[in-house]
Amino acid sequence: xDERLFFLLNMARHKIFQYADTQCEQRIGITVTQAAALMxxxxxxxxxxxxxxxxxxxxxxxxxxxxxxxxxxxLIVRKPCSEDxxxxxxxxxxxxxxxxxxxxxxxxxxxxxxSSDFSDSEIKVVTRxxxxxxxxxx
Numbered sequence: 001x002d003e004r005l006f007f008l009l010n011m012a013r014h015k016i017f018q019y020a021d022t023q024c025e026q027r028i029g030i031t032v033t034q035a036a037a038l039m040x041x042x043x044x045x046x047x048x049x050x051x052x053x054x055x056x057x058x059x060x061x062x063x064x065x066x067x068x069x070x071x072x073x074x075l076i077v078r079k080p081c082s083e084d085x086x087x088x089x090x091x092x093x094x095x096x097x098x099x100x101x102x103x104x105x106x107x108x109x110x111x112x113x114x115s116s117d118f119s120d121s122e123i124k125v126v127t128r129x130x131x132x133x134x135x136x137x138x
Contacts, residue, residue: 049088
């Protein structure tokens with residue numbers, strides 16, 4: 001069994017992301033990154049685009065491209081920030097809001113697939129490990 005944690009985390013993240021992205025596109029018609037953006041915006045309606053960028057760990061050019069595509073597909077609406085004319089606030093459009101009920105069951109299914117062959121105690125260890133990684137490298 002391979003024990004190279006960095007390699008395994010990287011490969012697992014890549015494979016899970018590819019699988020989730022394919023499922024999301026086939027079943028909902030959006031990318032997994034767009035789904036993550038919609039969920040964040042739903043919880044933080046009117047957030048700054050840079051807040052969305054930080055939440056998704058995307059750089060400025062990537063978030064700008066994402067926002068342009070999502071706006072073109074009528075998933076979001078960007079409005080100028082009243083406090084800072086250079087900044088944009090992001091809002092859900094009707095089509096984006098309509099996608100939300102489709103996203104949550106897919107996420108639940110993906111989580112069930114990931115955990116199906118493991119006991120509750122094993123899942124707790126994996127969860128603790130992943131949260132430690134997130135805490136230590138934030």
